[in-house]
Amino acid sequence: QKEVEQNSGPLSVPEGAIASLNCTYSDRVSQSFFWYRQYSGKSPELIMSIYSNGDKEDGRFTAQLNKASQYVSLLIRDSQPSDSATYLCAVNQAGTALIFGKGTTLSVSS
Amino acid sequence: ETGVTQSPTHLIKTRGQQVTLRCSSQSGHNTVSWYQQALGQGPQFIFQYYREEENGRGNFPPRFSGLQFPNYSSELNVNALELDDSALYLCASSLDPLAATITGELFFGEGSRLTVL
Numbered sequence: 001q002k003e004v005e006q007n008s009g010p011l012s013v014p015e016g017a018i019a020s021l022n023c024t025y026s027d028r029v030s031q032s033f034f035w036y037r038q039y040s041g042k043s044p045e046l047i048m049s050i051y052s053n054g055d056k057e058d059g060r061f062t063a064q065l066n067k068a069s070q071y072v073s074l075l076i077r078d079s080q081p082s083d084s085a086t087y088l089c090a091v092n093q094a095g096t097a098l099i100f101g102k103g104t105t106l107s108v109s110s
Numbered sequence: 111e112t113g114v115t116q117s118p119t120h121l122i123k124t125r126g127q128q129v130t131l132r133c134s135s136q137s138g139h140n141t142v143s144w145y146q147q148a149l150g151q152g153p154q155f156i157f158q159y160y161r162e163e164e165n166g167r168g169n170f171p172p173r174f175s176g177l178q179f180p181n182y183s184s185e186l187n188v189n190a191l192e193l194d195d196s197a198l199y200l201c202a203s204s205l206d207p208l209a210a211t212i213t214g215e216l217f218f219g220e221g222s223r224l225t226v227l
Contacts, residue, residue, distance in 0.1 A: 004152070034214035043112075043200055043218035044153065088152050092211035096143070096166035100152030 002027040006101035019076040023089030032092040079108045114219035131186040131222045133201030142184040145200040
């Protein structure tokens with residue numbers, strides 16, 4: 001059973017701090033890794049994708065991938081209250097599906 | 111707004127009943143994937159439709175079935191509803207079948223929240 005594991009949280013950080021979200025996956029053949037953000041009562045939206053080992057930066061967001069450790073992370077710098085949401089880690093499965101983790105709930109206090 | 115619309119937004123059914131959920135994909139997208147999201151869980155893949163054919167299926171029983179129409183809109187049907195079917199059902203459209211897994215560019219609708227009593 002291919003799995004994606006995340007700490008469900010909640011993760012609480014003060015405004016302006018760095019939020020660090022972590023994810024591990026079980027399927028070594030996975031090639032594509034994604035972070036989705038889901039606001040309460042809303043649908044998921046893609047915020048980051050990463051395919052190769054190392055870091056990928058997009059504005060205040062940095063995704064990190066370590067395939068040897070089967071580990072993906074998302075760093076959010078200068079966290080804002082508007083970043084408060086559930087962050088879903090997703091990994092591609094051979095074929096047409098994404099496997100999602102349960103999500104980590106982030107709360108940024110002002 | 112993703113351009114993906116789902117209906118109904120909320121519905122309540124009783125055990126044993128049947129339900130049909132509908133989804134209109136984003137313009138230019140020929141692929142629709144359905145996901146089930148139980149409370150406090152991540153989305154789980156149900157199946158994908160491409161060019162009116164099922165193009166991949168997750169670990170869901172046959173009482174979950176679907177259709178895709180020539181205009182790429184789609185339906186999810188669930189027969190013999192069980193209490194555990196209570197969830198948010200998400201439809202996601204993509205440019206093609208592999209776009210969903212290679213680029214992660216799944217465009218989700220706002221979902222249909224099903225409650226089974």
